[in-house]
Amino acid sequence: MTGLTMQGISHSFGPQQVLDDVSLHVEQGLIACLLGPSGCGKTTLLRIAAGLEPLQKGRVEIGGRIVAEAGLAELPPEIRNVGLMFQDYALFPHLTVLENVKFGVGAATRNTEAWVASALERMGLVGFAGRYPHELSGGQQQRVALLRALAPEPSILLLDEPFSGLDVTRRAQVREQTHDLLKESGHTALMVTHDPEEAMFMSDQLLIMDEGRVVQTGDPIQIYRHPVSAFVASLFGPINRISTVTENDGSVETALGKFSVTGIPPGTLVDVLVRPEGLHEARNCKNPPTGAVRLRVVTARPIGRSTHLRLVDEKSPHTEDAFHARIPGLFLPTPGSLVDFHVDEAQVFVFPATARQ
Numbered sequence: 403m404t405g406l407t408m409q410g411i412s413h414s415f416g417p418q419q420v421l422d423d424v425s426l427h428v429e430q431g432l433i434a435c436l437l438g439p440s441g442c443g444k445t446t447l448l449r450i451a452a453g454l455e456p457l458q459k460g461r462v463e464i465g466g467r468i469v470a471e472a473g474l475a476e477l478p479p480e481i482r483n484v485g486l487m488f489q490d491y492a493l494f495p496h497l498t499v500l501e502n503v504k505f506g507v508g509a510a511t512r513n514t515e516a517w518v519a520s521a522l523e524r525m526g527l528v529g530f531a532g533r534y535p536h537e538l539s540g541g542q543q544q545r546v547a548l549l550r551a552l553a554p555e556p557s558i559l560l561l562d563e564p565f566s567g568l569d570v571t572r573r574a575q576v577r578e579q580t581h582d583l584l585k586e587s588g589h590t591a592l593m594v595t596h597d598p599e600e601a602m603f604m605s606d607q608l609l610i611m612d613e614g615r616v617v618q619t620g621d622p623i624q625i626y627r628h629p630v631s632a633f634v635a636s637l638f639g640p641i642n643r644i645s646t647v648t649e650n651d652g653s654v655e656t657a658l659g660k661f662s663v664t665g666i667p668p669g670t671l672v673d674v675l676v677r678p679e680g681l682h683e684a685r686n687c688k689n690p691p692t693g694a695v696r697l698r699v700v701t702a703r704p705i706g707r708s709t710h711l712r713l714v715d716e717k718s719p720h721t722e723d724a725f726h727a728r729i730p731g732l733f734l735p736t737p738g739s740l741v742d743f744h745v746d747e748a749q750v751f752v753f754p755a756t757a758r759q
């Protein structure tokens with residue numbers, strides 16, 4: 403099988419097990435992202451794929467050949483045909499942009515000069531070819547590092563938080579360029595991130611990790627729409643959580659409305675999760691819904707492209723249990739005022755309650 407396959411990978415650092423029987427397959431030409439909270443084992447998995455961390459259990463296949471199998475000899479990183487890009491771009495400080503990129507070409511068979519010229523142009527680096535890394539911005543260094551990693555035509559590109567050092571605007575721009583370059587060149591890539599927006603933007607295939615395990619894998623939109631657990635649902639950003647019990651008619655009644663539930667018996671203690679972007683101001687809904695909920699505004703704060711609202715049940719005097727809404731654009735109702743909301747059921751998830759928050 404081409405692409406990258408990791409089978410039954412387990413790994414410990416001393417007594418701490420950080421990977422527990424992880425298996426994944428990244429198909430040739432696709433970009434996969436490992437998304438999960440800090441410390442869940444993403445980087446360790448990537449380092450094992452690269453050969454930077456010795457394999458303890460399982461098997462790694464790259465481009466259809468076994469590069470590591472527990473108990474057998476491992477291929478060292480330099481002959482695995484992987485391109486690496488880590489948080490620190492690790493450019494050679496004594497080489498210019500052009501020399502850094504050419505260094506990466508190594509023994510590749512393509513026409514080096516032509517490829518380097520078009521790649522520099524593609525990434526907007528033509529005017530910087532003679533500069534040294536310290537004469538570049540973080541975004542420019544990132545682009546040079548990407549080209550150097552792609553230059554030897556690797557079977558797979560492994561990226562660890564490659565955009566984390568960039569400011570918001572530059573980050574969006576560089577990740578778009580990176581995405582387009584990888585897609586146009588048909589590269590296979592596995593990227594680690596803990597930024598859900600980045601993972602959604604970049605990936606064809608999303609792998610959600612939690613405490614050393616892959617807990618959900620698939621198309622990013624499918625995972626966003628159909629998370630398998632409260633943990634996965636809450637990975638995409640802060641989420642409203644209401645504890646309640648399922649009713650006899652198979653629904654849940656909450657301060658944000660009544661929602662239908664499937665597959666959970668009546669009388670079960672559940673967590674109802676409602677994404678802040680699932681609350682819409684009822685006046686602005688195309689088809690004003692009948693089941694609007696009236697909430698009291700605690701605060702309304704503009705956060706650039708959207709407005710963040712804290713809201714409470716109209717009768718509730720408590721603000722500590724406030725719900726959060728994110729309304730596109732500028733919407734600044736006066737604190738204390740009452741606003742009607744429609745809650746989009748597609749942004750509501752109900753799971754049996756677990757001890758974990």
Ligand code: ATP
Pocket residue numbers: 415420438439440441442443444445446447596
């Ligand atoms: P982050 O998003 O913060 O980079 P991560 O999901 O990539 O986190 P890893 O870097 O893989 O997580 O680390 C997983 C666990 O293994 C962490 O608890 C970490 O402290 C531990 N760990 C990582 N490398 C080593 C090491 N060389 N020696 C001992 N423990 C390590």
